[in-house]
Amino acid sequence: MKRGLFLTLEGGEGAGKSSVITLLEEKLVEMGHEVLVTREPGGVEIAEKIRHIILDTAHVKMDGRTEALLYAAARRQHLVEKVLPALEEGKIVLCDRFVDSSLAYQGYARGLGIEQVLSINMFAIQDCLPDVTLYLDVDPKVGLARIHSNDEREINRLDLEGMKFHEQVRAGYEQVVEQYPERILRIDANQSLENVLEQIISSLVQTGKF
Numbered sequence: 001m002k003r004g005l006f007l008t009l010e011g012g013e014g015a016g017k018s019s020v021i022t023l024l025e026e027k028l029v030e031m032g033h034e035v036l037v038t039r040e041p042g043g044v045e046i047a048e049k050i051r052h053i054i055l056d057t058a059h060v061k062m063d064g065r066t067e068a069l070l071y072a073a074a075r076r077q078h079l080v081e082k083v084l085p086a087l088e089e090g091k092i093v094l095c096d097r098f099v100d101s102s103l104a105y106q107g108y109a110r111g112l113g114i115e116q117v118l119s120i121n122m123f124a125i126q127d128c129l130p131d132v133t134l135y136l137d138v139d140p141k142v143g144l145a146r147i148h149s150n151d152e153r154e155i156n157r158l159d160l161e162g163m164k165f166h167e168q169v170r171a172g173y174e175q176v177v178e179q180y181p182e183r184i185l186r187i188d189a190n191q192s193l194e195n196v197l198e199q200i201i202s203s204l205v206q207t208g209k210f
């Protein structure tokens with residue numbers, strides 16, 4: 001069976017994923033690939049509704065495990081309805097966040113345990129891990145300053161967490177990168193967008209998959 005390539009982007013708040021995805025999509029199309037851009041949580045109607053529940057700033061009472069299960073449920077629906085069909089059509093799927101976000105945010109920063117969160121996610125994704133993951137590593141101080149200077153960006157429930165939480169998210173990603181050194185490429189995202197894109201293209205070319 002012909003299969004496309006599943007490429008995910010990860011990072012803390014303000015890492016610049018959205019800008020990178022737009023430029024990366026252009027670049028991949030220029031290289032002759034068919035590309036589907038999508039995001040988590042969301043990307044299809046049912047998952048967008050779950051996103052709304054998770055990120056509502058009024059839902060301060062949400063329990064950590066409830067949060068982890070909702071992310072996994074949104075992930076499942078998005079995977080079967082959108083990602084897998086596009087991969088079967090041979091496309092490159094460029095997805096803004098996937099399972100590593102749950103490992104870093106819920107598993108590590110919320111303290112639920114990376115292995116525990118991985119196990120509920122394995123039920124949801126049935127071993128369908130990305131082919132390549134770009135982790136945009138940014139100092140939370142730089143990332144949060146970017147968010148607050150961008151008036152168009154909607155502030156969600158997780159943005160309201162303090163600096164300590166965002167530092168924990170970064171530490172969580174470090175653990176996840178160590179766990180999957182073959183799959184995850186770390187990119188220094190403290191730099192300009194042009195520079196970040198250059199690092200991404202050269203790292204992707206080095207994988208030999210593009």
Ligand code: TMP
Nearest residue numbers: 040041071097098101102105106158159
């Ligand atoms: P976004 O700001 O990239 O759209 O992501 C929404 C928020 O959801 C962001 O704060 C990261 C968080 N998140 C998790 O905590 N766990 C997850 O599994 C995913 C996909 C996102």
